[in-house]
Amino acid sequence: MERLRERPAPASAVVGAPDNEDRVELHSLGTGRRPRAALAVGTAAALGTAERYAVHSAIALLTLTTERSRSLHAAEQRIGAAVLRMLLAGESDHARAVAGDLYGALLDAPFRLILAESASASAARAHADRHARVAPTKRSPAAVAVPETNGDPLGGLAEIVESAAARSGESVLLVPDGERLVVLAVDGGAAVAACGEYAAALEAARAATREQPVTDEDELVVGLSAPAGPIAAGAAYKQAEQALSVARRRGRFLVEHEELAAGSVLPLLADDAVRAFADGLLRALREHDATGRGDLVASLRAWLSRHGQWDAAAADLGVHRHTLRYRMRRVEEILGRSLDDPDVRMELWLALKTTAAAGE
Structure with a gap:
């Protein structure tokens, strides 16, 4: 099958000798340079004239069906892309009118927006960013097969999501967007669950082989929005982008936006830009402390952790409160910023x- 797919249609191949009872003929279907389907005919001997005529008729009919299916699928993708553009532009009424029966059911219920990138594209985007500025399931990840993507991880994910939606009778909207794939799927439905199971299977496979963070061309990085409706599609897209960005930085396959909202902001500080800002902000204080003229960094940390309470912070440090007041004045003088400003206190904290967190 793989060898046949590399040959332009029409093409055929025979497996087995002419006198072999397991003789099989393969015939490619379609008119493209790389057919996606084939007809397999098993016989006990070479085909006769009537049988050959029947096979050729079947090839013609199946090719016509295949080409019509491709044309229909391409038309559906164009409609889906138009619906998505309208939703993101805030034109939910127009989007619903265009969606019709094809995607109307999807817009009538809460949906999730899934944003996926190949790991290689995501790594390149993360590199550019640095220099420029799924619902959990009870199914065991080990039970989920990780399919071959043949260098097309987005196509593999699209196939998984579409198959899951088709089996459950759900509507799903998939729009290829350059190096990304945008998916609208029913919240709590089979398509979203399949995406989560696929990511869990990839995580399990990587853990089993003790691989490093995502770098393989066959792997994905996925961001999943919170449940949303047509009016909030723009916000859902931003949520999926934020989740995708965090997944990219953490070397995760999939991150849900709800996971970020329920967690802590501190893991997000593990970023080169944030580290550079923190080092620059505290450098003058550290250089002062290095001369042995006081412990301004530790004093600042104690004072901020006690919300500016002089007696409590001084007790933590084992110094008099007047000593602590003097140190905080020195902090203001060195930084040239007032500790009365809540934004300054927030940035310093x-x-x-x-x-x-970096152990410094």
Whole structure:
């Protein structure tokens, strides 16, 4: 089959000797340079004239059906792309009118927006970003087969999602967008579950082989929005982008936006840009402490952790409160910023947390 697919249609191949009872003929279907289907005919001997005529008739009919299916699928994709553009532009009424019976059921219920990139494209995007500025299931990940993607991870994911939706009778909207795939799928439905199971299977496979964060060309990075409706499609797209960005930085296959909202902001500080900001903000204080003229960084951390309560912070440090007041004035003088400003206190606290997480 693989060899036959590499040959332009029409093409055929025979498996087995002419006198072999397991003789099989393969005939490619379609008119494209790379057919996607084939007809397999098993016989006990070479085909006769009437049999050959019947096979050729079947090939012609199946090719016509295949080409019509491709044309219909391409038309559906164009409609889906138009519906998505309208939703993201805030034109939900127009989107619903265009969706009709094809995608109307999808817009009548809460949906999830899935944004996927190949790992190689995601790594390139993360590199550019640095220099420029799924619902859990009870099914065991080991029971989910990781399909071959033949270098097309987005196509593999699309096939998995479409197959799951077709089996359950759900509507699903898939729009290829350059190096990305955008998917609208019913919240809590089979398509979303299949996406989550696929990501879990990839995670399990990587853990079993102790691979490093996502780099393989056959792997994916996926961001999943919270449940949304047509009016909030734009917000859902932003949520999926944010989740995708976090998945990219953490070396994860899939991150849900709800996971970020329910978690802590501190893991998000493990970023080169944030680290550079924190190091720059605290550098002058660290250089002062290195001279042995006081412990301004530790004093600042104690004072901020006690919400500016002088006595409590001084007790934590084992110094007099007047000593602590003097140190905080020195912090203001060195930084040239007022600790009365809540934004300054917030930035300093995040800088301290960032460097603490890095073990500095």
